[in-house]
Amino acid sequence: MLTSAGCGPRLGRARRREERKPAVRHRPAVHLAVPVDDLAAARRFYGGVLGLAEGRSTDHWVDWDLDGHQLVTHLAGQPSVPAAYGTVEGTAVPVPHFGLLLPRARFHELAERLRAAGTPFDIEPYLRYAGERAEQWTMFLRDPAGNALEFKSFTDESAVFAR
Template identity: 55%
Template sequence: MSLSPFHLAIPVYDLAAARRFYGEVFGLEEGRSSTQWVDFNFYGHQLVIHEHPRTASQESAHTNPVDGHDVPVPHFGVVLEWSEWEALAERLESLGTRFVIEPHIRFKGQVGEQATMFLLDPCGNALEFKAFKDIDQLFAK
């Protein structure tokens, strides 16, 4: 599967903390930056953190039920290869990451079975990382 990179700009109310989080916790390569924003290579996509006052969703995330868990909305993330997801889950666990939803298998034994985990950045932005053993299940009903 060949995809074009996406560009996502998100608000952060503590630029320094968010910069450390994305750079150190995920080991993302930093691109261009200024005193108010920083570009990161987010698994081949362009993620930009922009300094911005705290938003309502950063204060208290809304959730929707999905397969027995309360999924924070809004959220963003990336679909990784299965082995990459396992390595990231292990890395995050070794760093003592507090998960919103612990790494687990969602829709086990069903169409769309996937590995998933949710966490918050230091500014309350929710991230989801997922993987499929069969990537053809990504949009399966």
């Protein structure tokens, strides 16, 4: 889907609330709630930059359609700070973090969209485990409240849970 500004495909399937049709679920959906310190900034990031469709909301929280999963941004009054950093292939990654596994084209489209929006990366998009079965493109960034997100794309999608 193209944005009205013509900046490229959106991550989510943004549609007005009344136009959305109920999702037919063939497997359970994840529900994830994260703290934010500014709902307007969260709306600009999740709705504007990532292009997620907004669901129900109050003055204290907003539901987002994260590719069929329910992401809720809860007004918590202070920004989020990573509890720790883990190491993956010699790179420190923020923990906790959340995100999506994307098809390759969507991953690179999102990376360009984030760059065009001026979104800073904690870890720029790069190829991890090059030449191995678990080869994957990955990138880390933060929402305006400091919540860490990771988006990745496996070269071989069947390798996601491979040992």
